[in-house]
Amino acid sequence: MNEGPARPPRWVGMVLIPLVNLTLALAIAGLIILSIGENPLTALRFLLFGAFGYIEGLGYTLYYTTNFVFTGLAVAVAFRAKLFNIGGEGQAYIGGLGVGLVALAFDDTLPLVLMVPLAIAAAAAFGAAWAYIPAYLQARRGSHIVITTIMFNFIAAALMVYLLVNVLIKPGQMSPESREFAPSAWLPFMHEALGWFGIAMARSPLNLSFLWALVCCVLVWAFIWHTRWGYEIRTVGGNEAAAVYAGIRPTRVIILAMCVSGALAGFVGVNEILGVHHRLLLNFTAGYGFTGIAVALMGRNHPVGILLASLLFGALYQGGAELAFEIPAITRDLVVVIQGLVILFSGALEYMFRPQLERLFTRRGAALPVEG
């Protein structure tokens, strides 16, 4: 027979608890909609139709999903080492700068097959570099990573304004944007790519970086669970003292985890700059870095969970836009509210229901697990 404390079945933690948290967040959002005099069920119907009801809407949903996969994975990799990377926003911004610089330098010389890997490498390098400094300061000088990454978000914003207003701006233009890249350097849209195979698809900003997001899910899974580095990251995250006794150097692991995290966040730049806007501009990150926190919490820091949570938030973003169009009293800020509620319930209040729920599904008669 099974000795030791009984554990609840795995699906309780993996499926049931996230669903309970999501239901709670949506229920409260529904109450808010009710209180401003609209019908939450009608709103939900518009939202679902807007997100999945037709091909163009689905394209937008998957385009947002792409960004959330990158930022969600970024937060999750850092979480695995017990680090809270709030700096996804800044790392994505600087990652986009890397993509933009590469594209501006080589857009009419390099063919696309070379441009794309180069841009991906630049996004990773710039994003990782922006995460490296807070990581170094945490690992070597003991300054708290939460505060430093917040500060680096603001520093990134100021840097980008400076660069776009003074350096990279297209001459003779008022708005702070770079020139448009040559079309040969644009990452193909999904409707174009499908067109090569004779499949017709409505136009949307969805582009091939969606495929790279899927690849990243697999790569992160392999990295965290099937490499030595991933093992070290999980060990340091689980118990730093034990990691030291096992001969793992936490300073190196912290820096590695944060650089991988920053690189993943930087890939938002590939989607936004090379895939959609085709020029460098301000504020293209639009809060995606912060949404990554909700995505990682909801997805339990696992690539599969993150993919599903990203799809959820992508649908909320796209459906929310559609909803705002149908019911003007409900703007896309509803999505921000839901996002906040999800972070609240699945993050800050994660221990509110979990012990009770787990106890409910733990085999009767067995010793109850004590929450620490």
Place this chain on the structure above:
Amino acid sequence: MEEAFLLSVLTLDATLRVATPLVLASLAGLFAERSGIVDIGLEGKMLGSAFAAAAVAAVSGSAWLGLVAGIGVSIALALLHGFACITHRGNHVVSGVAINILTAGLTVMVGIAWFSRGGQTPALPDGARFTAIVWPGAQALAGIPVFGTLYKELLSGHNILVYVAFLAVPLTWWVVYRTRFGLRLRAVGEHPEAVDSAGISVAGLRYRAMICCGVLCGIAGAYLSTAQNAGFGRDMTAGQGYIALAALIFGKWRPVPAMLACLLFGFLDAIAARLQGVELPMIGAIPVQFIQALPYVLTVVLLAGFIGKAVAPRAIGEPYVKER
């Protein structure tokens, strides 16, 4: 010479105005963090309060009722943070982020539902705002060189919340260092086990600290929407809650140094507006963005231990579990 003096006095005057919400918010953060609660949510509490204050002031026509509403909302958010961090041992940073995101969405959504102005509240008439108080004799004394200018421009002519903010600094100092509550507050942030073994409730103390935090953040938010501006606008805190947090760290979690850090950051902000496009001798034009980023850079440099050492309260961010 006379003109340069007046210009610098006016810059300092602008500094006070910009620093006021920072001072209030960083004192708010001081109460929370000294009790062991990390408070990333200063930004959200200010934003929530700014909205509530502007909305109530717009409807009732009273800035004071607005202030009460702002403080009420801010306390409610502070208690929510406490509920997550103290009662349910949740992650403090996650909870703070949740509150910031929640208020960013909720203020605009409710604002649109109530006022249909794209998230803004109606512009407040002077009667529904905190307006400048001119000190007695400000005009009469203005003729006296130096003192007259200082009196008229720097001391007189602010709204009451500015004075409240700067009086809150010695008050906070007194509460934290000279009262029984303050002693326990500092103890619970450093060594909750000791406080607990003395028979004092750790949770009770931390909740009270969160209420102090809520009151101060509430005043800061009301200042933004009913004193500095005449109404609420989307995301009007614009990162000031984070700057206040940076100032608190810069001041090493002590009231007077935190205030000085707020004044420094406020001064940088005031001077950035004046230096726009100005060619300085020897240096040339300084990019405004550089000055704007300076508070954040300075905080990072300080945290890295290159200017002194910022040591946080020892038990900060750790949920307290009573031994059984």
